[in-house]
Amino acid sequence: MRRKMISVASRLAAVVAAAAIVAAAGAGAGARAQEAAAEVAITVKDHHFQPGEIRAPANRPLTIRVKNLDAAAIEFESVSLRVEKVVAAGGEGAVHVRPLAPGRYEFFDDFHQETRGTLVVQ
Numbered sequence: 001m002r003r004k005m006i007s008v009a010s011r012l013a014a015v016v017a018a019a020a021i022v023a024a025a026g027a028g029a030g031a032r033a034q035e036a037a038a039e040v041a042i043t044v045k046d047h048h049f050q051p052g053e054i055r056a057p058a059n060r061p062l063t064i065r066v067k068n069l070d071a072a073a074i075e076f077e078s079v080s081l082r083v084e085k086v087v088a089a090g091g092e093g094a095v096h097v098r099p100l101a102p103g104r105y106e107f108f109d110d111f112h113q114e115t116r117g118t119l120v121v122q
């Protein structure tokens with residue numbers, strides 16, 4: 001009986017230790033996720049951003065992956081985001097954005113200024 005109790009106690013200790021390890025790993029993953037850039041993808045086709053509105057989390061660096069399916073180069077540009085990036089016809093580009101406060105940020109194709117979209121940060 002005594003041996004059985006010890007066995008139960010040591011098994012319980014092992015479970016508690018395992019739970020602590022899982023909790024620590026979870027906290028570490030959370031910290032890493034905050035540092036890592038969030039990613040959002042957008043496509044340009046027939047001089048339209050698709051989708052026309054993209055969403056991203058606040059207070060995290062952001063990478064916007066821009067795929068240009070048109071036969072002309074574009075320049076992904078935003079005054080409020082302070083970014084500018086040429087993406088060749090049929091090409092892809094990564095636009096790196098600083099951590100942002102919640103809000104709406106307009107962007108456009110500087111080579112075809114009627115092509116416009118919005119980043120919604122929440």
Ligand SMILES: [Cu+2]
Pocket residue numbers: 075077084110
């Ligand atoms: Cu420009």
